[in-house]
Amino acid sequence: MKLTMRQLSFRPFRRVGDKLVVTGYTSWYKLYTANYEGAIIKLLPFPEIVKGEIIYSKHDPNGKYKYWYPTKFEPLFWYKEEYEYLEDFDANNCPAFSHKTAIYISENYPKKMHLFEPLTADIVYKYFEIMRDTLTNLKWTK
Secondary structure, eight states: OOOOOEEEEEOSEEEETTEEEEOOHHHHHHHHHHTTTOEEEEEOOOOOOOTTOBEEOOSOTTOOOSSSSOSTTOBBEEEOTTSOOOSSBOTTOOBOOSSOBHHHHHHHOTTOGGGEEEOBHHHHHHHHHHHHHHOTTEEEEO
16 A cells, blocks of 8 residues: 655745734644654745844734734744743744744743844744754655
């Protein structure tokens, strides 16, 4: 019996109206888990971006979920790399930057707020390239 490779679609971010939003953690994580058995990943078209453009959250306009689904269109933040680890990656080295709004940081890291910086398209793209080069059992197509 011939097994066919699993097929997934992915892009690191997309545009919603005039905002650039990052693809949720679950979609990034699917690629890491698919790497164990191999998969074909179709890269969806990337939106046009401006260097240094800020990334926004995209879920839950009522603020019901504070961790995975932040308030809609809040700017996201990234922990500055020169300091100690603060949950920017999960145990599999999958980026987990889709939920850190100013509200989340103020509630969870009130004494370390100064260590965060705005998440930009450049940062997301950098980690997308690292992921693409690291996950060797995936076949990338357009």
